[in-house]
Amino acid sequence: MTPHPATIVLRLAALIFVVASCFPVGILAADAPAAPPAVTVSQPIRRELAEWDEYTGQFAAKEYVEIRARVSGYLTEIHFADGQIVKEGDLLFVIDPRPYEATLAAARAQLAQANAQVDLATQQLNRSAELRKKDFEPASNYDQRVSDLKVATAATESAKAAIRSAELNVGFTRITAPLTGRISNHQVSVGNLVSGSDSATTPALTTIVSLDPIYFYFDMSEGDYLTYQRATAAGKLDEARDSSPVYVRLTDETEWPRRGLLNFIDNQVDRGAGTIRARATFPNSDFFVTPGQFGRIRIPASERYNAILIPDGAVVTDQSRKVVMTVKDDGTVEPKVVRPGPMTDDGLRIIRSGLAPTDRVIINGLVRARPGAKVTPQPGKIETAAQP
Secondary structure, X not given: OOOOHHHHHHHHHHHHHHXXXXXXXXXXXXXXXXXXXXXXXXXXXXXXXXXXXXXXXXXXXXXXXXXXXOOOEEEEEEOOOOOOEEOOXXXXXXXXXXXXXXXXXXXXXXXXXXXXXXHHHHHHHHHHHHHHHOOOOOHHHHHHHHXXXXXXXXXXXHHHHHHHHHHHHHHHOEEEOOOOEEEOOOOOXXXXXEOOOOOOOOOOOEEEEOOOOEEEXXXXXXXXXXXXXXXXXXXXXXXOOOOEXXXXXXXXXXXXXXXXXXXXXXXXOOOOOOEEEEEXXXXXXXXXXXXXXXXXXXXXXOOOEEEXXXXXXXXXXXXXXXXXXXXXXXXXXXXXXXXXEEEOOOOEEEEEEOOOOOOOEEEEOHHHOOOOXXXXXXXXXXOOOOOO
């Protein structure tokens, strides 16, 4: 029985499908060559800037004073509120002055008595001198009168010294602020007996710290200090121990609103830590910054120059080296070893060496770039981070 023509066609089509499925597509059709992967490239940004080194440090008062009593007695008055701003010469404490006023009165009376003795000794010496001229009095009596006058005069000077000491003690009962700044809380309340002396072991009544200007201390590594010294010796920076402008910010700030001067670098490197202490001073007229706060300081690490900038993400690490992938004119990926510098405020990385201004740097698609492989470069633009 002859098959129906339609059945023959269907069987033939099924046979062709089975045969075709047994062979790869590449045998049935010629393979099309794959295009090199696409990457985004851009030339580095050229910008005139100065490099900065940043360190963490702590603010400190320029002047710090512990207020101690120099005389003993009962505390009768306190003339400040804890934590307030006091000015130099403001009255802070009053110790009962009556015992010392009595001592002063006794010293003045002693001076009057000594003056009377001087007057008497002077008169007796004058009489003795007249008698001695006429040889009516022995020389020993005259010598005694001279000695009596000297003793009376010395007693006068002793009484004057006692008065000065008593006056000082009376003055010490009124304790005033030695400087302008913020005062701490009082450690002794009114009515308590205060023990006073000239010893540093005497308990402090309170403390005062100055606020304007304010110091900022920080430590830099020996390597950073050596680099700083080399740059100074080469004339690339101002004298290291001279007044160099620096900037500081608090922990919650993103800008650098406070400008100060680097005015001190220590005379030796700490042997244990391998760091050297430095100090900057900043104006603090609004008393906003408090001693003891932490902050971040940046100091100039170079003069202004034309720097090469690229995105930080374009720098890759190859073991201990930093590498930037570039694209040659023929589309070949060429890695270049670079020496990166610090970051700029807008999020770009400074490249100190290893990269030319005309190099085409891969800024996007690094995962598709292999050294020596071909890529399809597509022009792009280096974007800076948005400023806060």
